[in-house]
Amino acid sequence: MTKQSLKRTINLFAIMAGCATGAQAFAQQAAPVGDIEAAKGKVFMCIGCHGIEGYRASFPEVYRVPKIAGQNAEYIVAALKEYQSGSRTFPSMTAIAHSLSEQDMLDLAAYYAQLK
Template identity: 40%
Template sequence: MNRSIAFVLGLVMSLVGSAASAQAVGDPIAGQEKAQTCIACHGAKGAADNPEFPILAGQHADYLLHTLRAYQSGDRVNAIMNGQAANLSEEDMRDLAAFYSQLEPALHTPDRSRR
């Protein structure tokens, strides 16, 4: 009986932890509103036609959040993104990460003939 209780308790704790982790990322609806500046480079659906700009659609929220924090701190250097991330709040970064992570992943092969 004790093993059954321990198993159920462990399962419940795991589910609670997963739900808390998912909620900790941010609000995708707020992120969509905050993403208006991002559209210029990353496109309305998170996948620009220009191969110089990374595809954000469908990336893991944790990865996007980590990347925004790295741009903000200067641990990751890009002339455009360091400036864009400089004034983002933690909530802004979480919301943007939530928004882009929930977009349909964009399988995209850029046209390199323009080069």
């Protein structure tokens, strides 16, 4: 390998490393994040059902309500979006999901994901 081709190879690796670092920083910056503190003022609409061990809803039919503490945040956001879009249906969850912004969903998901 000549000195010039070695120099080009080193430069190419430097450019690739810079691109990878920049892409990683962009991905981290672009990813929406939930605010656990903000969620503390929003959990009132969840805790009545999802915070009670073994709770069963009775409308429109008897339904075992899952505890969501420790659940994966991405799963919680996806479920709320499905209730909001109508692809999942349950009257109380549909109504609650329609009242939530995307940031509300992220906040609630972050809060519940960190609980054990």
